[in-house]
Amino acid sequence: MKNLKYILILLIATTFSGCGFYNFTGSTGKIDAKTFQVNFFQNNADLIEPGIDRDFTLALQDLIQNQTNLNLVSSGGDLTYEGEIVDYRTTPMTATADQQAAQNRLTIRINVRFINKKKETDDFEKTFEFYKDYPGTQQLVGSSLNAAIKEIYDRITQDIFNESLAKW
Secondary structure, three states: OHHHHHHHHHHHHHHHHOOOOOOOOOOOOOOOOOEEEEOOOEEOOOOOOOOHHHHHHHHHHHHHHHHOOOEEOOOOOOEEEEEEEEEEEEEEEEEOOOOOEEEEEEEEEEEEEEEEOOOHHHOEEEEEEEEEEEEOOOOOOHHHHHHHHHHHHHHHHHHHHHHHHHOO
8 A cells, every 4th residue: 555655656746747837828938028019010011001000010919918918018128029011912813714803812911020138049030921812703891801901910910929929
């Protein structure tokens, strides 16, 4: 009975010794930062869609606030996100027999610079891009345009989060 107790303790100890630090974002490293800032992402694309720069900046702020316990600051953050929207375009993807677009694609590309004052090896500059396909007979205006942009931003902001904090 005494040996069974030692075997049980040894089994429990070896089971938990394989577990390292793991946080709710999925990263295996500890985030030493306490604050973050998201500088305004200017729209430098050739085709200008009003408001997408503000919407992207707010979407990135919201995602980081919702998935971490970091505090948003306007300057001097431990983590800084900055960059610009470098491409916003609609292109035909497939055509019909009478040379009409059967399907179009809205693509947004954003250049991001991430600066980590606590761990400079995590710094990067990278371009993130995503798209939304829609029927050639449909015009992307109003609520359909807003929904497409939101879907694109949801994907891009999650990719930025994964690259900068989750390390996936």
